[in-house]
Amino acid sequence: MQSASPTLVEHEQAGIAAQKQGQLDVAISEFQKATELNPDSATAFFDLGAAYMQAHRYGDAIEPLKKAVELKGEFPGLHESLGYALLSQGYTAEAIPQFQAANSREGLGIAQLENGDLADAVNNLEAALASHPDNADLLYYFGRATGLLSQQINDKLLSSYPNSARGYQSLAENYSALHQAKQAEEAFQKAIKLRPDLPDLHLALGEVYAHAGEWDKAEEEFRAEAKLRPGSAETAFQLGSALLQNGHLDEAREQLALANQLQPDMPETLYAMGKAASMHGDSSAATDDLKRVIALEPSGSLAAQAHFTLAGIYRKQGKSAQAQREMEQYQTLKGAADTGADSSK
Amino acid sequence: MFLIKAVFRQDSPQGIDFVHLNSPTSQKYLIETMGGGVAILDYNNDGLADLFFVNSGQLANRADAPETFARSEPKFWNRLYRQNRDGSFTDVTKAAGLSAAGDANYGMGVAVADYDNDGYPDIFVTSYGKNVLYHNNQDGTFTDVTEKAGVAGGGWSASAGFFDYDNDGRLDLFVTRYMEWNTKQSKICNGDYRTYCPPEAFPATTNLLYHNNGDGTFSDVSASSGIGRVKARSLGVAFNDYDGDGYTDIFVANDGMQEFLFHNNGNGTFTERALEAGVGFTDDGSPYAGMGVDFRDYDNDGRPDLIVTNLAKQVYAIYHNEGNGSFAYKSLETGIGSLTAPSSGWGVRFEDFDNDGRKDLLVAQGHVLDNVEQIDPSKHYREPPLLAMNRGERFERADSGVSTAVAGRGLAIGDLNNDGSTDAVISVLGGRPLILMNQTPHAHWLTVCLRGTRSNRDGAGAIVKMNDQTQYASTAGSYLSASDKRIHFGLGSGTTASLEIDWPSGTRQVLKDVKVDRFMEITEPTKP
Numbered sequence: 001m002q003s004a005s006p007t008l009v010e011h012e013q014a015g016i017a018a019q020k021q022g023q024l025d026v027a028i029s030e031f032q033k034a035t036e037l038n039p040d041s042a043t044a045f046f047d048l049g050a051a052y053m054q055a056h057r058y059g060d061a062i063e064p065l066k067k068a069v070e071l072k073g074e075f076p077g078l079h080e081s082l083g084y085a086l087l088s089q090g091y092t093a094e095a096i097p098q099f100q101a102a103n104s105r106e107g108l109g110i111a112q113l114e115n116g117d118l119a120d121a122v123n124n125l126e127a128a129l130a131s132h133p134d135n136a137d138l139l140y141y142f143g144r145a146t147g148l149l150s151q152q153i154n155d156k157l158l159s160s161y162p163n164s165a166r167g168y169q170s171l172a173e174n175y176s177a178l179h180q181a182k183q184a185e186e187a188f189q190k191a192i193k194l195r196p197d198l199p200d201l202h203l204a205l206g207e208v209y210a211h212a213g214e215w216d217k218a219e220e221e222f223r224a225e226a227k228l229r230p231g232s233a234e235t236a237f238q239l240g241s242a243l244l245q246n247g248h249l250d251e252a253r254e255q256l257a258l259a260n261q262l263q264p265d266m267p268e269t270l271y272a273m274g275k276a277a278s279m280h281g282d283s284s285a286a287t288d289d290l291k292r293v294i295a296l297e298p299s300g301s302l303a304a305q306a307h308f309t310l311a312g313i314y315r316k317q318g319k320s321a322q323a324q325r326e327m328e329q330y331q332t333l334k335g336a337a338d339t340g341a342d343s344s345k
Numbered sequence: 346m347f348l349i350k351a352v353f354r355q356d357s358p359q360g361i362d363f364v365h366l367n368s369p370t371s372q373k374y375l376i377e378t379m380g381g382g383v384a385i386l387d388y389n390n391d392g393l394a395d396l397f398f399v400n401s402g403q404l405a406n407r408a409d410a411p412e413t414f415a416r417s418e419p420k421f422w423n424r425l426y427r428q429n430r431d432g433s434f435t436d437v438t439k440a441a442g443l444s445a446a447g448d449a450n451y452g453m454g455v456a457v458a459d460y461d462n463d464g465y466p467d468i469f470v471t472s473y474g475k476n477v478l479y480h481n482n483q484d485g486t487f488t489d490v491t492e493k494a495g496v497a498g499g500g501w502s503a504s505a506g507f508f509d510y511d512n513d514g515r516l517d518l519f520v521t522r523y524m525e526w527n528t529k530q531s532k533i534c535n536g537d538y539r540t541y542c543p544p545e546a547f548p549a550t551t552n553l554l555y556h557n558n559g560d561g562t563f564s565d566v567s568a569s570s571g572i573g574r575v576k577a578r579s580l581g582v583a584f585n586d587y588d589g590d591g592y593t594d595i596f597v598a599n600d601g602m603q604e605f606l607f608h609n610n611g612n613g614t615f616t617e618r619a620l621e622a623g624v625g626f627t628d629d630g631s632p633y634a635g636m637g638v639d640f641r642d643y644d645n646d647g648r649p650d651l652i653v654t655n656l657a658k659q660v661y662a663i664y665h666n667e668g669n670g671s672f673a674y675k676s677l678e679t680g681i682g683s684l685t686a687p688s689s690g691w692g693v694r695f696e697d698f699d700n701d702g703r704k705d706l707l708v709a710q711g712h713v714l715d716n717v718e719q720i721d722p723s724k725h726y727r728e729p730p731l732l733a734m735n736r737g738e739r740f741e742r743a744d745s746g747v748s749t750a751v752a753g754r755g756l757a758i759g760d761l762n763n764d765g766s767t768d769a770v771i772s773v774l775g776g777r778p779l780i781l782m783n784q785t786p787h788a789h790w791l792t793v794c795l796r797g798t799r800s801n802r803d804g805a806g807a808i809v810k811m812n813d814q815t816q817y818a819s820t821a822g823s824y825l826s827a828s829d830k831r832i833h834f835g836l837g838s839g840t841t842a843s844l845e846i847d848w849p850s851g852t853r854q855v856l857k858d859v860k861v862d863r864f865m866e867i868t869e870p871t872k873p
Contacts, residue, residue: 181723212723213658213686245686247677247739275628279678308630312623315671327620330630 008037024055042073058088080104110141118149165195184208215245233263249280267297283313304333351746353781360434363424367775368403373533373541376473382454382825383772385759386466393428394759399452416446442486450474454825458507460516462802471502496563506821508584508593509801512849515557516801521579522550538719544600549576571615583640583822585649588670593806598635598653624664628674633659637693637824642815643704654690657724661685680739692756692824696767700788700835703735709753709771759829765790767833789836791861796868799850806849811842
């Protein structure tokens with residue numbers, strides 16, 4: 001163990017005191033002097049690096065932290081700090097071994113993401129998220145990593161197999177995400193022509209049509225998907241919704257009931273069931289479904305819609321007081337929803 | 346047998362050279378995308394339908410000066426075209442005294458009626474600026490009587506209509522106003538693209554109701570009647586008696602908020618009842634961009650129903666009158682939902698275009714944003730009109746005969762060539778109008794022209810029942826427009842008709858074994 005001169009100790013202590021009081025410039029100056037008096041002190045270099053990090057002077061932190069590592073300093077957070085300092089300045093490849101040494105999966109994942117090692121980044125970020133599920137930064141990086149990985153895989157798929165069904169499917173999904181409906185439609189149709197048995201193609205094409213308000217075409221695609229995947233609750237729901245939009249109430253109710261059977265108690269399905277039943281004049285079923293929606297999701301726009309529809313049913317039945325009560329609930333919920341309302345144009 | 350596929354033939358009658366000029370600017374002034382109306386009327390009572398188009402204008406002043414719109418330039422005039430015996434038209438705007446639209450007025454809509462019961466239709470033009478009432482002098486000319494009449498209004502007026510709300514035999518006037526807006530307080534909305542702002546960006550305002558005093562003047566009764574009690578962003582207006590109490594009610598199409606149904610209390614006041622009647626929102630409780638409206642009985646059950654046009658993805662709202670003061674939203678069951686989900690509609694009319702005894706649907710279409718395709722490629726600034734034939738339970742798309750996509754706005758209907766089938770005119774924002782001549786094979790028909798004696802001279806507000814059909818006498822409805830006042834019935838294979846007329850005065854008139862395939866004037870009995 002090295003013996004420190006009294007002056008070195010004084011500078012170290014002065015630096016620590018200043019750091020505690022938030023006087024980072026003073027602390028940095030004191031630690032700087034300590035490193036000059038004893039260039040072999042890993043502690044002094046680590047303290048200087050840490051003070052730079054605290055002052056958000058990440059670039060300046062790199063050299064003292066590196067020196068601390070060279071001097072075999074063993075301080076908690078040394079490698080991780082150096083890793084983040086390097087990462088902040090864009091030295092991702094250098095940062096990776098530091099995070100590995102620190103066993104920091106969060107830092108490692110971020111560095112790998114920046115370095116383009118997407119698969120490894122996804123693994124490490126997912127592991128980090130398991131320990132810190134509510135960390136917004138982690139969620140952001142994980143989302144970015146998975147998105148880029150997906151894009152990378154799609155790019156590979158498109159460049160290697162451009163005329164395959166999967167290639168067209170991937171292309172169509174990209175167009176769809178960009179709201180380029182016409183191009184998405186064409187690509188989905190090409191994919192379907194090549195592999196009519198592939199699941200999700202008709203469903204996704206139907207959704208493109210539904211978004212454009214072309215409900216006849218959407219219904220046709222959802223029907224095709226339902227033939228391929230009769231056990232898909234999502235498909236049954238989409239088909240039921242399209243049938244409802246097209247005013248085919250009997251069949252809409254059948255499909256929505258099927259969706260509810262396959263995946264019970266989804267509020268959207270129950271609301272659509274209630275709406276279809278109400279349109280069909282089946283007030284009893286409509287009331288049950290809509291009340292269930294409200295029980296499952298007492299606030300939000302779906303609940304507001306359910307209260308509004310219930311008010312209409314009660315009004316038709318001459319139950320004025322109940323209708324009024326539902327309208328009040330609707331107005332309360334709608335008022336809350338309208339604070340962030342979207343525009344009509 | 347030769348089958349005609351398209352219902353209409355797009356025509357370019359000789360003499361009609363109108364081009365609507367909205368003069369769009371980079372400032373994206375909202376007025377630029379909302380005009381202008383069209384009217385079908387017989388201004389000289391020669392039995393031939395004439396056409397009146399509202400023009401808009403061009404902002405011509407410096408930013409700090411009062412707004413002017415260069416309306417004295419002939420290209421910005423409103424235009425009146427007189428129909429000649431050979432089907433051609435002659436521009437009579439200047440000779441008729443209609444060329445002075447007012448330099449401070451950016452034109453919007455038109456209403457037509459004989460407000461002074463002299464037997465000649467008068468013209469009311471709405472504007473951003475001041476509205477103008479032109480009195481028909483019975484000699485082919487008009488006089489601007491706005492000041493004397495007291496109906497200039499102000500702000501931004503849109504649709505208007507004459508109706509007799511107190512059944513005193515004189516036509517009153519309702520004017521919708523869109524919002525509190527002016528060029529100096531205008532905004533541009535920037536997302537990825539520079540666009541016209543949504544209506545919510547500007548404050549709502551009140552509508553106007555004028556009572557006809559019978560001496561050429563009107564009184565503004567907006568406040569005392571209750572109409573001015575609620576503010577909105579109103580565009581379309583239509584009239585009918587939805588609860589059969591003998592007093593005309595008012596439906597107002599509002600943009601991006603709850604719609605209005607003003608129930609006529611029968612004592613000079615109105616109560617807004619849209620929510621309790623079930624016509625305030627969609628069946629989900631969602632507001633939409635209400636623009637045009639028609640208020641007629643589409644299913645021949647004797648009760649007036651409603652259709653309100655709106656923007657793409659919202660689906661036009663059809664409300665079926667259930668007969669107990671309430672309506673049911675029927676857009677999906679009638680097929681209108683799937684027909685209109687991708688489209689944006691303005692002027693609208695339920696009318697029997699194939700004379701089969703059922704009212705069909707015609708809509709002027711096109712999105713409000715001129716760059717909407719850049720924002721959402723599935724929406725379209727220009728669209729062909731929608732023609733949907735009434736097949737009983739559902740409406741089905743039919744070939745309108747118009748393949749041209751236009752920025753449709755106003756829509757008026759009438760029998761332009763007096764052949765017993767109803768034609769239509771659609772005004773086009775910044776363009777030439779579409780003149781649609783009906784060419785369906787002839788089924789039987791009867792068209793009646795009412796002449797009130799104890800009621801107002803036009804018979805506006807009369808309920809005319811023929812066999813199982815019901816029509817309400819009104820030139821109002823649609824968007825910014827006024828239709829032929831004659832009432833048309835298609836009769837299919839029927840060769841005689843029974844008529845029952847409930848006049849606003851309370852008189853009921855019954856006519857049996859009426860011969861069909863003709864125009865028929867019906868005069869109200871002078872005694873009840």
